[in-house]
Amino acid sequence: MVFYFTATGNSLYVAKHLDTELISIPQEMNKTDRHYKADKIGIVCPLFELDLPDFIKDFIRSSTFETEYFYIIVTYGMHHGGVAERAQEFLESIGKKADYINTIIMLDNAIIVFDMEQQKLLEPEKKVDEHIAMLKADIDACKHEIQFAAEEEKTFYQGFMKMTEEYGRMYSFPLYGVTDACVGCGTCTRVCPRGCIRVENSRPVYDYTHCVNCMACAHACPQNAIKLVCVKEPNPNARYRNPNISLAEIIQANQQK
Numbered sequence: 001m002v003f004y005f006t007a008t009g010n011s012l013y014v015a016k017h018l019d020t021e022l023i024s025i026p027q028e029m030n031k032t033d034r035h036y037k038a039d040k041i042g043i044v045c046p047l048f049e050l051d052l053p054d055f056i057k058d059f060i061r062s063s064t065f066e067t068e069y070f071y072i073i074v075t076y077g078m079h080h081g082g083v084a085e086r087a088q089e090f091l092e093s094i095g096k097k098a099d100y101i102n103t104i105i106m107l108d109n110a111i112i113v114f115d116m117e118q119q120k121l122l123e124p125e126k127k128v129d130e131h132i133a134m135l136k137a138d139i140d141a142c143k144h145e146i147q148f149a150a151e152e153e154k155t156f157y158q159g160f161m162k163m164t165e166e167y168g169r170m171y172s173f174p175l176y177g178v179t180d181a182c183v184g185c186g187t188c189t190r191v192c193p194r195g196c197i198r199v200e201n202s203r204p205v206y207d208y209t210h211c212v213n214c215m216a217c218a219h220a221c222p223q224n225a226i227k228l229v230c231v232k233e234p235n236p237n238a239r240y241r242n243p244n245i246s247l248a249e250i251i252q253a254n255q256q257k
């Protein structure tokens with residue numbers, strides 16, 4: 001049993017290799033009774049600002065997992081900042097514990113910082129499939145390991161925290177603006193994992209109350225009509241979806257029923 005969250009397909013791609021029973025966290029969050037039982041239970045999600053996304057923490061905090069083996073895999077694009085050790089600290093702070101926590105480097109989908117066209121060029125050297133095979137072998141063998149945070153990653157994390165303290169977060173709400181290229185197709189409403197977008201008069205309208213800044217809407221828009229307005233994007237025309245994952249799968253993963 002693997003619980004996953006994905007904005008652009010990377011985490012779903014990994015989850016699909018680890019198990020056949022895949023459960024969407026954004027959809028599961030709508031249930032009140034969240035007690036799960038399986039021999040192995042995993043969580044696969046992206047890294048947000050060097051940490052587990054807050055709503056993934058909420059999901060873990062408010063669910064019970066009855067299992068012999070609990071693991072977390074975090075997909076990221078550039079620096080994981082030693083997230084595995086901090087994720088274990090988080091789990092311990094809520095009376096839980098993982099047997100295995102690891103990360104996997106993939107394409108970085110943060111359009112706030114990166115040009116997706118340049119990111120796509122870096123993808124082959126990240127050797128994603130090779131790394132997935134290693135994770136799978138570890139999990140199949142029920143390996144016990146919390147990824148060690150190298151000094152370089154710890155330093156990166158400290159630098160990031162200091163910068164955030166001094167200058168605040170990189171983004172602010174409202175995050176997105178919609179250009180005249182929008183045809184009101186509603187894809188953005190369907191890929192939003194938090195149900196933040198509705199279509200009114202053939203245009204998306206955002207309610208940021210529960211927005212987690214995942215950028216699924218901007219990446220999935222077939223017209224590329226959703227742009228960041230809180231910062232100047234490095235390349236507002238470049239968008240990404242994991243090449244092995246379809247738009248229908250992102251919708252299936254995130255659509256709020």
Ligand SMILES: Cc1cc2nc3c(=O)[nH]c(=O)nc-3n(C[C@H](O)[C@H](O)[C@H](O)COP(=O)(O)O)c2cc1C
Pocket residue numbers: 005006007008009010011012045046047048049050051075076077078079080106107108109110111213214215242
């Ligand atoms: C809001 C946001 C914050 C992110 N923060 C980080 C980060 O701190 N470090 C990093 O290496 N990648 C970061 N990323 C990149 C994603 O973690 C990475 O591309 C991930 O594989 C996306 O997974 P998905 O396709 O399943 O959504 C961030 C992406 C977003 C949207």
